[in-house]
Amino acid sequence: MPTSPSDVPRYDLAVIGAGPAGLAAAVTAADLGLRCALLDAGRQTGGQYYRHPAPGLGAARPDRLHHGWSAYTGLADRLAAHERAGRVGFLGGHQVWALERTGDGYAVHVTLGPEAADRATVPAAAVLLATGAYERQLPFPGWTLPGVVTAGGAQAMLKAGLVLPGRRIVVAGSGPLLLAAASSLVTAGAEVPAVVEATAYLGYARRPGVLAAVPAKLVEGAGHGSALLRHRVRLRLRSAVVEAHGTDRVTAVTVARLDADWRPVPGTERRIDCDALAVGHGLLPQIELATELGAATRTGPDGAVALQVDARMLTTVPGLWSAGETNGVGGADLAIAEGELAAHAVADRAPRPALVRRRARLRAFAELMAAAHRPGPGWTGWLRPDTDVCRCEEVPVARIREAVEELGAGDPRTVKLLTRAGMGWCQGRMCGPAVAWLAGSGEPGPDRRPFACPVPLSQLAAEQRAAAEG
Amino acid sequence: MRRTPAELVGAEPGPAHHIDFDGRPVPALPGQSIAAALWADGVLAWRTTRVGGRPRGVFCGIGACFDCLATVNGRPNQRTCLLPAEPGTTVTTQEGHGRADLAI
Numbered sequence: 001m002p003t004s005p006s007d008v009p010r011y012d013l014a015v016i017g018a019g020p021a022g023l024a025a026a027v028t029a030a031d032l033g034l035r036c037a038l039l040d041a042g043r044q045t046g047g048q049y050y051r052h053p054a055p056g057l058g059a060a061r062p063d064r065l066h067h068g069w070s071a072y073t074g075l076a077d078r079l080a081a082h083e084r085a086g087r088v089g090f091l092g093g094h095q096v097w098a099l100e101r102t103g104d105g106y107a108v109h110v111t112l113g114p115e116a117a118d119r120a121t122v123p124a125a126a127v128l129l130a131t132g133a134y135e136r137q138l139p140f141p142g143w144t145l146p147g148v149v150t151a152g153g154a155q156a157m158l159k160a161g162l163v164l165p166g167r168r169i170v171v172a173g174s175g176p177l178l179l180a181a182a183s184s185l186v187t188a189g190a191e192v193p194a195v196v197e198a199t200a201y202l203g204y205a206r207r208p209g210v211l212a213a214v215p216a217k218l219v220e221g222a223g224h225g226s227a228l229l230r231h232r233v234r235l236r237l238r239s240a241v242v243e244a245h246g247t248d249r250v251t252a253v254t255v256a257r258l259d260a261d262w263r264p265v266p267g268t269e270r271r272i273d274c275d276a277l278a279v280g281h282g283l284l285p286q287i288e289l290a291t292e293l294g295a296a297t298r299t300g301p302d303g304a305v306a307l308q309v310d311a312r313m314l315t316t317v318p319g320l321w322s323a324g325e326t327n328g329v330g331g332a333d334l335a336i337a338e339g340e341l342a343a344h345a346v347a348d349r350a351p352r353p354a355l356v357r358r359r360a361r362l363r364a365f366a367e368l369m370a371a372a373h374r375p376g377p378g379w380t381g382w383l384r385p386d387t388d389v390c391r392c393e394e395v396p397v398a399r400i401r402e403a404v405e406e407l408g409a410g411d412p413r414t415v416k417l418l419t420r421a422g423m424g425w426c427q428g429r430m431c432g433p434a435v436a437w438l439a440g441s442g443e444p445g446p447d448r449r450p451f452a453c454p455v456p457l458s459q460l461a462a463e464q465r466a467a468a469e470g
Numbered sequence: 471m472r473r474t475p476a477e478l479v480g481a482e483p484g485p486a487h488h489i490d491f492d493g494r495p496v497p498a499l500p501g502q503s504i505a506a507a508l509w510a511d512g513v514l515a516w517r518t519t520r521v522g523g524r525p526r527g528v529f530c531g532i533g534a535c536f537d538c539l540a541t542v543n544g545r546p547n548q549r550t551c552l553l554p555a556e557p558g559t560t561v562t563t564q565e566g567h568g569r570a571d572l573a574i
Contacts, residue, residue, distance in 0.1 A: 056499065064479050144524060392536065
């Protein structure tokens with residue numbers, strides 16, 4: 001295994017993340033003659049969207065858990081051909097913890113395997129970030145109970161491990177992922193008594209032209225809708241799970257109606273028995289590898305911070321490109337289009353005009369979707385003083401309010417220093433949006449994480465030694 | 471009778487093996503993560519928190535939240551949603567930071 005830049009030949013392009021954007025970028029770049037490394041923390045390609053069972057599970061029909069599975073198999077076949085020809089190296093189990101600019105490109109610093117047992121550095125002339133997104137969470141009483149999982153997590157465990165967290169699963173939060181998750185869960189045998197969505201889906205109606213320009217999105221939505229109808233899943237709009245009940249695991253949830261600002265309406269609560277809850281409030285771009293290098297960001301209509309890119313998918317950092325969710329969450333089709341566009345730009349080739357137009361249509365739809373599912377300010381109405389906001393450090397609402405109201409903290413960083421909220425294992429990925437909101441700082445800034453994942457001290461020391469000897 | 475995820479995808483897995491969870495055998499299929507094997511056995515929690523001693527298990531399922539930590543083969547703080555359930559893997563419910571052996 002290569003351990004220092006001198007051990008391995010330099011790649012023309014290192015693509016980080018083997019989901020839709022990264023796969024499309026790597027195979028397109030290889031088509032155009034570039035030598036690419038495709039890195040992913042997972043052992044298989046596909047990312048979160050095309051996550052699928054390991055070969056040992058012998059799944060004959062993985063497509064039954066997926067929308068657009070043939071797009072993945074097409075990309076995977078092209079990747080395999082490029083790998084055989086030596087044009088792309090897929091480096092699975094490679095978790096990138098930092099990007100370093102070097103004299104002639106980048107050093108991609110990697111920790112290997114889920115136990116971070118070893119390290120590597122991959123040298124490349126250019127880097128394309130396709131690191132996707134993770135789910136935005138808003139805390140509520142009982143959200144730390146076992147059996148309360150993220151909507152994407154329920155899907156990931158189902159797609160990869162063929163398991164469910166329970167038999168009767170409420171799906172709640174906001175955003176299109178909820179319909180996709182509910183549809184997979186019922187198809188796989190779970191009972192879903194309700195999908196609880198905070199918005200009224202009216203946001204989509206405000207710009208009908210944008211929606212009409214992407215008919216595939218309507219078909220996809222209708223597909224989830226018909227699966228839900230077939231299984232008699234009730235869609236409760238303008239509602240939220242305001243509490244999960246149980247002692248050692250979730251046994252029921254309370255659902256309440258929300259007003260237009262997402263404030264729970266008193267007197268509308270009703271209890272739904274369940275043995276699991278899958279919850280999420282949209283997705284957040286995973287961009288710290290770029291922001292650590294000073295890449296400029298923008299705040300999208302959903303309030304999420306994404307990378308700022310030009311029409312070629314170039315960030316404000318030379319040689320650092322970005323495609324897919326890192327540019328603002330928009331789904332797999334958009335990610336594939338942006339991956340292809342970025343690959344053309346890195347190879348200095350003009351893309352087909354149809355690809356440019358397709359990306360523009362899908363990006364416009366993504367912005368509409370983002371605006372439609374933006375959390376309303378009233379969500380804090382379902383919090384209680386003892387509700388944990390930071391799951392890692394177990395910091396309740398009352399301590400954060402004390403830091404803000406009595407100790408004068410006005411931003412998430414000061415709240416963190418006073419309360420430890422966001423200082424734990426997940427580095428604020430779960431509580432970040434809620435802490436920013438409670439700190440009253442309005443829009444959150446880009447997260448600063450010098451290390452994108454935990455790195456053993458021994459590997460940092462080895463990095464120093466390699467640099468000193470280099 | 472509702473169908474199962476394995477039936478949905480027509481899974482014909484290799485032979486099942488066992489992992490050890492708190493001293494008892496839990497079945498696992500080749501390719502499943504530790505967390506998936508525990509879910510399949512109806513187990514949702516395998517850690518207690520450092521402050522409140524509250525039970526935790528999988529939350530994000532993709533390695534981002536670190537809620538699913540457990541002691542695996544004697545090493546504390548391992549993300550069970552990422553680690554494969556290999557034959558003979560020993561998983562122990564982790565109490566707090568999992569370093570009680572270092573207490574003074």
